[in-house]
Every structure is written in C-alpha cells, then in structure tokens.
Amino acid sequence: MKAAVLVESKKPLKIENLELPELSFGQVHVKLKYSGICGAQINEIDAVKGPDKFLPHLLGHEGSGIVIKVGEGVTTLEEGDHVVLHWRPSKGIESQTPKYKMGNSTVNAGWVTTFNEEAIISENRLTRIPKDFDMKVATLFGCAVTTAFGVINNDAMVKVGQSIVIFGLGGVGLNLVQAASMVSANPIIGIDILDEKISMAKKFGLSYGINSTKVDLEKELNKILKGNDADVVIDTTGITNVIEKAYEITHKDGKTILVGVPKKGENVSIYTLPLHFKKILKGSEGGDCKPDEDIPRFINLINDSKMTLDGIITHEFKLDEINSAIDLFRQNKAGRILIDLDG
Ligand SMILES: [Zn+2]
Incomplete structure (x- = not known):
C-alpha cells in the first residue's frame, strides 16, 4: 500500500x-x-x-x-x-x-x-x-464542512440578521461564508488578500469582500456596518495581528471565534476588560461538531438541493x-x- x-x-x-x-x-x-x-x-x-x-x-x-x-x-x-x-x-x-x-x-x-x-x-x-x-x-x-458549520452553529451561535466578519476565505473560510449565509447572517463580510478568493466566496453568499492589501480595512468596515462593530468575527488565518484586529472589531456584546492557530511562541495582545462583561473570545475545537449527527444532516440538505458544495x-x-x-x-x-x- x-x-x-x-x-x-x-x-x-x-x-x-x-x-x-x-x-x-x-x-x-x-x-x-x-x-x-x-x-x-x-x-x-x-x-x-x-x-x-x-x-x-x-x-x-x-x-x-x-x-x-x-x-x-x-x-x-x-x-x-x-x-x-x-x-x-x-x-x-x-x-x-x-x-x-x-x-x-x-x-x-x-x-x-x-x-x-x-x-x-x-x-x-x-x-x-x-x-x-x-x-x-x-x-x-x-473536516472542512463540518468544522465550518459547527463554528457557525455551535461556537458563534449566529442569529438571523447578525453581522459577521470572516478573516481568511480559504477552504474553511468558504464554508464559513456558506454556513453564515444558510443561517441568514447579515451582512456577511469576508476579508482576504486575494481578489480570486473574494469572488469565489461571493458564490457562497458573501455580501461584501474586502481586499485588505488594497483598501483601508477599518474605513470599509465602518462604511458597511454603518459605524457599528460586528456581532460575530471569525479568524481563520492564525496570524497574531489579524486575531488582535478580529477581537478589536467585535461588538462589546459579540463573539470573536478563533479557528486559525498561531505558531507556538507567537502571542497576541488584547485588552481583556470587555471579557468581564458580555464579549466572548473563544478558540474553536473543530466547531464542536458531532460527525454521526451532522453528516446525515448535510447529506439531506444536499440531496434536497438546499445546500451545494459544487x-x-x-x-x-x-x-x-x-x-x-x-x-x-x-x-x-x-x-x-x-x-x-x-x-
Ligand atoms: Zn482539517
């Protein structure tokens, strides 16, 4: 073999x-x-x-x-x-x-x-x-689909109409966009450094894509969110300053969910006071997914044309x-x- x-x-x-x-x-x-x-x-x-x-x-x-x-x-x-x-x-x-x-x-x-x-x-x-x-x-x-859907359903527990920002539109990022779209998050904002990935994510329900190498991220977010912070922010990059930014732009009653993992020895620096109130910072462990329960649900959704991974x-x-x-x-x-x- x-x-x-x-x-x-x-x-x-x-x-x-x-x-x-x-x-x-x-x-x-x-x-x-x-x-x-x-x-x-x-x-x-x-x-x-x-x-x-x-x-x-x-x-x-x-x-x-x-x-x-x-x-x-x-x-x-x-x-x-x-x-x-x-x-x-x-x-x-x-x-x-x-x-x-x-x-x-x-x-x-x-x-x-x-x-x-x-x-x-x-x-x-x-x-x-x-x-x-x-x-x-x-x-x-x-991994990819079950993790992403688990992050949205179990970690972020996104409610209909909540705003969401996703850093990194790679494999898991794309499925996060899809899951966010299926639970009717709004708007769904994706940030990446490659235009190709942003246009791909739009096929899966992304409302706005921001190429952070081309525009001022904060200005763009402000425009889209009308000056509000985001209800849910997810980092898939594991890059420390991106994690810090993700936490920073999360609403004081919102959730920052970490999917990406920084290298050992690379630390993040955040202001922790909001965590004593309603703000939540959580590292996801595979979206807490339960394969034997989740996989049959996804198969049903796909067979009934309510979801596609095409x-x-x-x-x-x-x-x-x-x-x-x-x-x-x-x-x-x-x-x-x-x-x-x-x-
Ligand atoms: Zn994996």
Whole structure:
C-alpha cells in the first residue's frame, strides 16, 4: 500500500510502500477514495507545535473510502460500507493507534490518517454514508464542512440578521461564508488578500469582500456596518495581528471565534476588560461538531438541493503528486484540494 510519509519535519513527504498491521479491537480496514488537505497537516509538516516525537508518521484527517474489513468489537460498520473519515470522535470504539511497517522500520499513525491508499482506522473516526452519495463531496465532511458549520452553529451561535466578519476565505473560510449565509447572517463580510478568493466566496453568499492589501480595512468596515462593530468575527488565518484586529472589531456584546492557530511562541495582545462583561473570545475545537449527527444532516440538505458544495473543490492530485498539492495549498489560492487515492 502506497502512502505519503512525513519522515522529517519541514521537508517534502516521501511516497513509500507500507505494510498494514493486523486489525485489532475496534479497528476498521478502509480503502481510501479521496483525501482532503487542510491547515492542520501543514502545521504538522512544519512542526509548529514544537519537535515532532512521532516521526516518521502518516498524515491527513479528512477522507472518504470503502470498508474492506472490520475488526473485533466493531458494531457500527460492515464490509462494503461507504464512509467518511473524520478527525472528530464519534460513535463506536476508540481503538489503539496502528503502527505500519516500512521495510524494517515502524511508521506511526493516529486514529485516522488519509494520505495513504489504505488505512487502519479507529471505529469512532468513521461515519457511514449512503452508497449513492458523491465520495468527493463526502470527503469534505471529514473536516472542512463540518468544522465550518459547527463554528457557525455551535461556537458563534449566529442569529438571523447578525453581522459577521470572516478573516481568511480559504477552504474553511468558504464554508464559513456558506454556513453564515444558510443561517441568514447579515451582512456577511469576508476579508482576504486575494481578489480570486473574494469572488469565489461571493458564490457562497458573501455580501461584501474586502481586499485588505488594497483598501483601508477599518474605513470599509465602518462604511458597511454603518459605524457599528460586528456581532460575530471569525479568524481563520492564525496570524497574531489579524486575531488582535478580529477581537478589536467585535461588538462589546459579540463573539470573536478563533479557528486559525498561531505558531507556538507567537502571542497576541488584547485588552481583556470587555471579557468581564458580555464579549466572548473563544478558540474553536473543530466547531464542536458531532460527525454521526451532522453528516446525515448535510447529506439531506444536499440531496434536497438546499445546500451545494459544487465549485468548492478546485484541484485534484494523485498521491504521487501530493507535494505539489501541498505547495499549492501553501500558496493559499486554491479552494479545496483533493487527493485521488484510487490509483
Ligand atoms: Zn482539517
């Protein structure tokens, strides 16, 4: 089985042939169809949390695939099921993490990994989907879509007509715009440094796009919000001065939600007094999403044409080309990028 292995931090991934371990209690053997790429993997490659003690290891936490075999104790899935692979825990057993063989050495892996053609996954990182549902779209339920909708529904609890500002219109940013639009936030303001991303976000319900490299951000916001602060402000960039700005432009009774994570050692400076009253500053943990409850809702919405993810996947790569896919991700210009693992 081919896999992209992180052998050394801050270096390209290596495509290697790995041997799968035997299935143990609560584990499921999955043949991957597609994987997404998100900021979390880039952070792992770049070792932003400090030295990586698990090297060499596998990566990836959103994918789709087909169950080949279930291990002892697994009750929620059976052979042949189509599944979403997600990083948030759900129903079922949380198994041990698997160890793969690469020649004579061991490759570590978490409960879920998706930069590999086949994987041993913990039962609680898998959710069954209908067999006729598009596997490419399903991949996005592993992280991007579920996180974004969770941020809007569970963290920000946006009310109809509340104003929202979203910093960064990348993969999660686009889905945040979509979710904000579906709960009727108004206006929905997106800030980015690339015009292409702003025009893409407009297709998903963005009311106003601000290119912060071209205009005075505060002046523009003032104009759009008629001098008011925003009810909800979400940062997806993890850039410290952007986080500070996001907090600053949040209404005194509003919420600042952090989705992006700064590098270790990069600190933000804020005036905390408003937090003693009604202002809320919160870091989101995957939008508190519950995959087994949320994924079926999204599938229903899509099947009933109340939601579409058409156009959100802008690029596809084969596993062998994964380093090019990662380079493209780093340029910040793509929508969602998929890795096709059905080689
Ligand atoms: Zn992710």
